[in-house]
Amino acid sequence: MSPDPNASSRDKFPPQIKFIVGNEACERFSFYGMISILQLYIANRLGAGSDHATEIQHLFKSANYFMPLIGAWIADRFLGRYRSILYLSLFYCAGHAMMAVGEGTYWGLYAGLGLIALGSGGIKPSVSAFVGDQFRPHQSHLLRKVYGWFYWSINFGSFFSFLLIPWIRDRDPATTIIHGYSWAFGIPGIFMGLATLIFWLGTPKFERIAPAGDPPAHFFKASAISLLLVALLVGVGWGCSQAKLSSWVSAAVYAVVVLAAAIPATRTLHRRLESGPRDKSVGPFSVSWYLVTRRLNPRGTSFYAAGRPHLSQTSIDDAAAFLRVLKVLALIPFFWALWDQTSSTWVTQGTLMQEWIVPFGDGKFAIGAEQMQSMNALIVMVLVPVFTLGIYPSLDRLGWKATPVRRMAVGLFLTAFSFVLVALIQQRIDSLAAAGQKMSVLWQTVPYIVLTAGEVLVSATGNEFAYTHAPKTMKSTMTSLWLLTISVGNLLVALFTWLARTLGGSGGADAGAQAASAAQFYRYAGLTFLVSLVFLYVASQFRARNYSEDAHDAHPEPLTS
Numbered sequence: 001m002s003p004d005p006n007a008s009s010r011d012k013f014p015p016q017i018k019f020i021v022g023n024e025a026c027e028r029f030s031f032y033g034m035i036s037i038l039q040l041y042i043a044n045r046l047g048a049g050s051d052h053a054t055e056i057q058h059l060f061k062s063a064n065y066f067m068p069l070i071g072a073w074i075a076d077r078f079l080g081r082y083r084s085i086l087y088l089s090l091f092y093c094a095g096h097a098m099m100a101v102g103e104g105t106y107w108g109l110y111a112g113l114g115l116i117a118l119g120s121g122g123i124k125p126s127v128s129a130f131v132g133d134q135f136r137p138h139q140s141h142l143l144r145k146v147y148g149w150f151y152w153s154i155n156f157g158s159f160f161s162f163l164l165i166p167w168i169r170d171r172d173p174a175t176t177i178i179h180g181y182s183w184a185f186g187i188p189g190i191f192m193g194l195a196t197l198i199f200w201l202g203t204p205k206f207e208r209i210a211p212a213g214d215p216p217a218h219f220f221k222a223s224a225i226s227l228l229l230v231a232l233l234v235g236v237g238w239g240c241s242q243a244k245l246s247s248w249v250s251a252a253v254y255a256v257v258v259l260a261a262a263i264p265a266t267r268t269l270h271r272r273l274e275s276g277p278r279d280k281s282v283g284p285f286s287v288s289w290y291l292v293t294r295r296l297n298p299r300g301t302s303f304y305a306a307g308r309p310h311l312s313q314t315s316i317d318d319a320a321a322f323l324r325v326l327k328v329l330a331l332i333p334f335f336w337a338l339w340d341q342t343s344s345t346w347v348t349q350g351t352l353m354q355e356w357i358v359p360f361g362d363g364k365f366a367i368g369a370e371q372m373q374s375m376n377a378l379i380v381m382v383l384v385p386v387f388t389l390g391i392y393p394s395l396d397r398l399g400w401k402a403t404p405v406r407r408m409a410v411g412l413f414l415t416a417f418s419f420v421l422v423a424l425i426q427q428r429i430d431s432l433a434a435a436g437q438k439m440s441v442l443w444q445t446v447p448y449i450v451l452t453a454g455e456v457l458v459s460a461t462g463n464e465f466a467y468t469h470a471p472k473t474m475k476s477t478m479t480s481l482w483l484l485t486i487s488v489g490n491l492l493v494a495l496f497t498w499l500a501r502t503l504g505g506s507g508g509a510d511a512g513a514q515a516a517s518a519a520q521f522y523r524y525a526g527l528t529f530l531v532s533l534v535f536l537y538v539a540s541q542f543r544a545r546n547y548s549e550d551a552h553d554a555h556p557e558p559l560t561s
Contacts, residue, residue: 060113075211139543178551269286332408353440376448386461414451419521
């Protein structure tokens with residue numbers, strides 16, 4: 001009997017993984033280094049106030065995590081994951097440069113954040129999926145472990161950036177107020193350049209999956225349509241601003257414009273799919289929208305029956321996989337709406353607390369509101385090995401398998417509870433302020449521990465879930481769907497902050513600070529508890545189909561039942 005040629009590599013990570021992990025650590029240092037000082041930069045250096053800074057930051061994050069839809073489409077259909085990562089990283093580097101060169105100006109802020117959103121968001125789905133591409137079918141059991149360590153590398157980079165970048169900003173002796181932002185934004189750019197170099201060095205060893213190969217004409221046509229749509233929405237926003245319409249009226253105008261564009265686009269999609277060959281190249285988003293809007297299914301037939309006369313079975317199966325995962329991920333934005341506030345409302349809360357002074361050589365190192373963000377990354381680096389090597393295997397041995405949906409359900413409850421703790425801290429801060437006293441910022445460690453445990457269960461699991469439940473040609477697309485939940489979550493924060501500021505009547509830049517009030521924290525916690533209960537029901541109905549256990553070139557059985 002001949003030995004199994006895969007035996008020697010079955011339990012070993014592919015050697016090229018180190019280049020991807022190194023790239024990710026440096027890239028996350030660059031991203032979170034910029035994020036670590038963004039809230040106070042906008043609020044204080046640019047004079048926008050804490051609530052408006054919260055809105056700007058979460059709108060940026062929403063755009064940043066919306067871009068994976070475009071990045072995944074480019075990777076899966078045209079460039080492939082490797083070239084998408086390499087090319088879009090250059091835009092990423094340019095964004096950091098704009099932040100540094102345009103320090104102190106709104107044009108530098110918006111141009112820099114725009115380029116960073118394009119680069120960072122564009123490469124995200126490709127990097128996550130590219131990790132999985134390096135593993136062969138007989139190594140699929142290593143995916144949970146590698147995504148755990150992949151997530152560990154993210155937090156390794158962010159931990160040091162949260163500590164060092166605010167310190168670098170404050171080391172400039174030239175001024176006495178807020179200073180050193182040019183270097184503080186420039187150094188993350190240097191690390192992004194290093195991340196790109198590390199990734200390029202792994203080129204000879206990488207396993208690459210070819211893109212679907214749509215004709216270039218499709219790419220330019222779709223790009224033109226996307227640019228026209230963006231231009232239309234920007235034009236509508238400018239028109240509403242010039243007309244000095246209220247926010248509610250402006251929102252209604254946007255809704256009408258989007259509806260007016262969606263109706264003819266849907267009709268065009270129907271005509272395209274219902275004509276020509278059945279094996280035409282169609283993405284899961286288009287097929288899913290077609291099936292949802294067609295509404296012509298005879299009673300008693302499958303939801304997917306409407307597509308069978310016009311579409312290939314492969315296209316229908318891909319859409320079915322997409323919709324199946326969407327049912328689970330639809331509730332995850334509420335997790336991100338809470339978690340991403342560690343860089344906004346939690347920082348605002350931290351400015352009202354007493355810094356922790358650590359002796360450092362002949363001087364001192366202050367742990368304040370911005371540096372406390374490193375607590376999340378530090379706790380993640382402790383908890384990922386604990387969960388991956390200890391808790392999950394122990395639960396498996398006890399007969400309770402820690403499936404992705406179960407992990408995410410528990411994580412949602414923990415995340416909601418962390419905001420109860422933050423609200424209690426805020427109440428204590430408010431009561432002590434009347435007496436002229438302050439709590440130590442270290443009290444934020446308690447909710448950080450609970451929130452981070454929820455993060456490990458939800459966020460670290462999400463990459464694994466999106467990859468393993470996607471067919472071969474949809475790895476980046478499905479990962480982008482996971483990242484879209486982050487975009488929607490940040491959009492919710494911006495919306496809730498605007499509503500609280502508007503309804504609370506805070507007109508000034510910092511009047512009221514509604515976003516970081518105890519009442520607002522309690523609202524987030526209560527809403528997420530309700531979402532967690534709904535998620536438990538969805539998780540109980542979910543039927544798993546793990547594509548990573550199939551051969552890379554095999555298509556699974558139809559999911560149309």
